[in-house]
Structures are given as structure tokens and as C-alpha cells.
Amino acid sequence: MDNLSNSSGSTGNSANDRRHSSDHNSTTHTSPMDIDGAPAPIAAPARVVPPHQEVKIIHRDINTYVGFANLPKQWHRKSIRRGFNFNLLCVGQSGLGKSTLINTLFNKDIYDLHQSEIGEDDFVSNEEEEEDNDRVKIDTISTTIEENGVELNLTVIEAPGFGDFIDNTNSWEPIIDEINSRFDQYLDSENKIDRSNIIHEDNRIHACLYFIEPTGHNLKALDLKFMEMIHTKCNLIPIISKSDILDDNEIFEFKNVIKQQLLENNIEYFKPPTYAVDDSESIAMTEQLYDLIPYAIVGGEQGTRSRSYPWGIIEVDNPQHCDFVFLRDVLIKNFMEELREKTNTVLYENYRSNKLKSLGIKQDNSVFREYDPELKELEDKKLHEAKLAKLETEMKTVFQQKVSEKEKKLQKSESELFQRHKEMKDKLTKQLKALEEKKHQLEMSLANQVSNSPVQSKKKGFLR
Structure with missing residues (x-):
């Protein structure tokens, strides 16, 4: 029993020593077989990391010769x-x-x-x-x-x-x-x-x-x-x-x-x-x-x-x-x-x-222009304004045409009325002149009859 305990103790001491050694070097890792109780693999020797060295920076001039200066050649x-x-x-x-x-x-x-x-x-x-x-x-x-x-x-x-x-x-x-x-x-x-x-x-x-x-x-x-x-x-x-x-x-x-x-x-x-x-x-x-x-x-x-x-x-x-x-x-x-x-x-x-x-060959310049929304909006606005201006001009033209036609019609009616008034006035003037001539003729004929009839003596008395 003592031997067993000694052996187990020695085994535990060796395991502790290995654990301490692992903790000290931080280079060995426990594998799944170690956890299951299988024999642990032999630890790899520790790698010595060399001390950090300074990186040497090479400075170069960025204004070096590229070569496009040879284009003229x-x-x-x-x-x-x-x-x-x-x-x-x-x-x-x-x-x-x-x-x-x-x-x-x-x-x-x-x-x-x-x-x-x-x-x-x-x-x-x-x-x-x-x-x-x-x-x-x-x-x-x-x-x-x-x-x-x-x-x-x-x-x-x-x-x-x-x-x-x-x-x-x-x-x-x-x-x-x-x-x-x-x-x-x-x-x-x-x-x-x-x-x-x-x-x-x-x-x-x-x-x-x-x-x-x-x-x-x-x-x-x-x-x-x-x-x-x-x-x-x-x-x-x-x-x-x-x-x-x-x-x-x-x-x-x-x-x-x-x-x-x-x-x-x-x-x-x-x-x-x-x-x-x-x-x-x-x-x-x-x-x-x-x-x-x-x-x-x-x-x-x-x-x-x-x-x-x-x-x-x-x-x-x-x-x-x-x-x-x-x-x-x-x-x-x-x-x-x-x-x-x-x-x-x-x-x-x-x-x-x-x-x-x-x-008859024409070029569409819009094909060679890039699309610009702002420019497109301005062009649409200009086109709309031009369209409105055209409609306004056409409406003014139609209005002026109708007014002109109405004025011509009124002038024609006025002219016709004046002509009719003149004709009626001339007709009345002719009728008046004809009546006056007829009156004059009647008066003349009456005067002639009076002058040609014998003079009758006036009778005295109540009854004549």
C-alpha cells in the first residue's frame, strides 16, 4: 500500500511538474485525448521570439520621369x-x-x-x-x-x-x-x-x-x-x-x-x-x-x-x-x-x-448631350412658355380677327342704314315737290276759273 501511495504520489508530482511547466512556457495545449484520459502527447519545444527589429523605410522621390514627354518624339x-x-x-x-x-x-x-x-x-x-x-x-x-x-x-x-x-x-x-x-x-x-x-x-x-x-x-x-x-x-x-x-x-x-x-x-x-x-x-x-x-x-x-x-x-x-x-x-x-x-x-x-x-441632312444635337434633369426641366419650361406664348398669340389673332369682322359688319350695316335713309329722304323730297307742283297747278287752275266766270250782282234781301 505504501508503495502504491508512493507511486501515486510520484505520479501526481510528475503531473504537477508537467502542469507547471505548461503554465510557465504557455506553449502546450490540452488535447481531447488528455481530457478522456488518454496519454498526453509530448510537448513541443518552446519557440523563442526574436526581439522586435526596426523596419527600414526607403524614401523615394515621387517626381520621377514618367515618359509622356517623349510624345513629341x-x-x-x-x-x-x-x-x-x-x-x-x-x-x-x-x-x-x-x-x-x-x-x-x-x-x-x-x-x-x-x-x-x-x-x-x-x-x-x-x-x-x-x-x-x-x-x-x-x-x-x-x-x-x-x-x-x-x-x-x-x-x-x-x-x-x-x-x-x-x-x-x-x-x-x-x-x-x-x-x-x-x-x-x-x-x-x-x-x-x-x-x-x-x-x-x-x-x-x-x-x-x-x-x-x-x-x-x-x-x-x-x-x-x-x-x-x-x-x-x-x-x-x-x-x-x-x-x-x-x-x-x-x-x-x-x-x-x-x-x-x-x-x-x-x-x-x-x-x-x-x-x-x-x-x-x-x-x-x-x-x-x-x-x-x-x-x-x-x-x-x-x-x-x-x-x-x-x-x-x-x-x-x-x-x-x-x-x-x-x-x-x-x-x-x-x-x-x-x-x-x-x-x-x-x-x-x-x-x-x-x-x-x-x-437635307440634319444633325440632332440632343444625341450628343448628357442627360441633366435640371437642364431638362429648364428646357421643358421654355417649351411650355413658348407653347403658351404661341397659344396667346393665336388667341389674340383670332380675337382681333373676330373684332375686325364685327366692326366691318357694323360698318356695313351703318352704311346700309345711311343709304336707306338717304333713299327714303330723297323719295319724300320728290313726293313733296310733286305735291307742291300739283298744289300750284290747282291754285293756278282755280284762279283761271275765277277770272273767266261772269260777275253776278248781289241780291239784296234776306234770301239770296
Whole structure:
């Protein structure tokens, strides 16, 4: 018995020791088998938790380079790969140096100066010339020019015969028809299912160089009429050709006369735009380019960029000799993209809108507006007020109409009464006059009878 008690006591002591050890370490848990009396599993060794370490914070600058600043480079790369199109219209009388100026502008022999003026073919037969000599023709020449890896697909459109006839009535119509036809072709391309080549098929005219004869006086009626018809369809740039026959004072006065005539006839020419990011020097240069219009131009001789005279040499690229460099800045160097953009966003859009409206196509602007309950309520209120105003106007109109009809009816009745009164009065007057005449006749007849009857003596006495 003692042994049993000792063993049980030792067992209890060991259990107590394990319990104390469990409470001390707080790492062992009693399982269901322990509760049921099953042998307890061996306790897992205690895990030592390392002391808390400080987290190292890395500070980074949030204003790092994102990359969208490379968008201009991406656009530049895309533009170089795609190339550029530019369509230039040249209009003026023969002999004003159009072909020479085009060759000088693009520094390439686009036209053979040994041949006749732009667009004239030496191989055309006399019969064909006689058939076409009464109408302005449209000639086109295209070429590709490359400069520093940039390709320009240039198309020059010219109208030979313009202003060369004795009767130039409606001589501008073929040119206007050509511009409208190119707009229509681009509009058809926009309406196609496949529009992938629409950029390469852009044949719209981006600028018009109108060559003015250097008379030094006023513009001719043909000049004003043509520019009036074309300034709303393409970017008009008037130039004074062969200005070397005028001195500086004559050129200055001629420019002022041209500007005044264009202003009086509401003719607008291309104005180089300015932007908020431009510095003062760029803005001043742009304003100078605008003030110098129309540009006084001198074309270079074949193979050179100058003209030699007995009294000296005129350098085409010298701004003190002519305005060629300013024309080149506006047309090519600084504002070619603005010419293309204005053609696309202003001139073509105006033509497109008018064309669609003429076809009876209307746009429902409500489709493109977001629904706004307050705005909708205001619109309904305006519509209701307009409806009430319309009803009020109609009621007033009907009331005025009825009042007018009633007044006319009363006036008619009054007129009829007056007419009836007048007729009755006239009738009574006639009757009175007839009675008076009858009375007068009776009196006269009675007087005659009395005068004709014998006088009887009066009898005396009571009885007579």
C-alpha cells in the first residue's frame, strides 16, 4: 500500500511538474485525448521570439520621369515615316513667273523653264488648242521632295489661260469647280468603310498663291472677283510678281492700295497664327509676316537664286531686295502645318457642313448631350412658355380677327342704314315737290276759273 501511495504520489508530482511547466512556457495545449484520459502527447519545444527589429523605410522621390514627354518624339517619328502632303494652287496671268517661283521656292526644277508657262504643252495640236482656247484649263504636276530625311509629296495645280482672254467672264469657275471636286472626293473617302488611306489620298488644296500684275495702281476687277470667290475655300496668299520693276516707294504704296481694296471687299487672306507659348520675338516675327502681305516677289534666273541687271544684282534670298524669304517662311518653313490644319478644320468643315445641309441632312444635337434633369426641366419650361406664348398669340389673332369682322359688319350695316335713309329722304323730297307742283297747278287752275266766270250782282234781301 505504501508503495502504491508512493507511486501515486510520484505520479501526481510528475503531473504537477508537467502542469507547471505548461503554465510557465504557455506553449502546450490540452488535447481531447488528455481530457478522456488518454496519454498526453509530448510537448513541443518552446519557440523563442526574436526581439522586435526596426523596419527600414526607403524614401523615394515621387517626381520621377514618367515618359509622356517623349510624345513629341513619337509623333515626329510617325510623321517622318508617313511623310507629308502639300497641294499648292498657283493662279495668275501668263508671264508672271509662276514656274520660276515654284522652282525657286522648293529649290528643285519642278518645271522646265525652257518650255512655255506652267501647264502649257508644246506637243498639243493646233486643233486641240483651238477647242480649249476659250476655257481655263486645270493642269497638275506632282513630285516628291526630300530634305534631311523628310519627304514632301508636293502637288502644284495651275490654271493656264486665266486672265488671258479678251472676255474673262466666269473664268474662275473651272478653278472653283476643281476645289469643290477635291473636297467632294475627300468627303467620299471619309464615308467609305475602309478609311485607312484617307491621309495619303488627301488632295485638298492647302494654299493658293495669287499672282498680281505689278501695275503699281489698283487691282483689276478680275483680281477682286477671283479672290472674293476663292478666299472662303482655300488659304489665299496674294503676291506681287516681278516686283523688281517697281521701286521701294511704289511697292509700299501698291501694297497699301491692295490691302485697302481687299478690306473694302471683305476678302480675307491667310493670317499666320500666334500661340501662348510663343515668345515676344516669335510673335513680332509672325506679325511682321502678316503685315508684309502681299509679298513682293522676284524669281531667280535658271540655276541661280539671283537676277543680274546692268545696274546690279538682285538676290532672291536677301530680305532687303524682295519678300521671298518671308513667303517661304509662311508657305513652307514655319506655317505649312497651319495651312494644312486650317484647310482641314475650318475650310473643309465649312464646305462639308454646307454640302450636307444642302442634301437635307440634319444633325440632332440632343444625341450628343448628357442627360441633366435640371437642364431638362429648364428646357421643358421654355417649351411650355413658348407653347403658351404661341397659344396667346393665336388667341389674340383670332380675337382681333373676330373684332375686325364685327366692326366691318357694323360698318356695313351703318352704311346700309345711311343709304336707306338717304333713299327714303330723297323719295319724300320728290313726293313733296310733286305735291307742291300739283298744289300750284290747282291754285293756278282755280284762279283761271275765277277770272273767266261772269260777275253776278248781289241780291239784296234776306234770301239770296
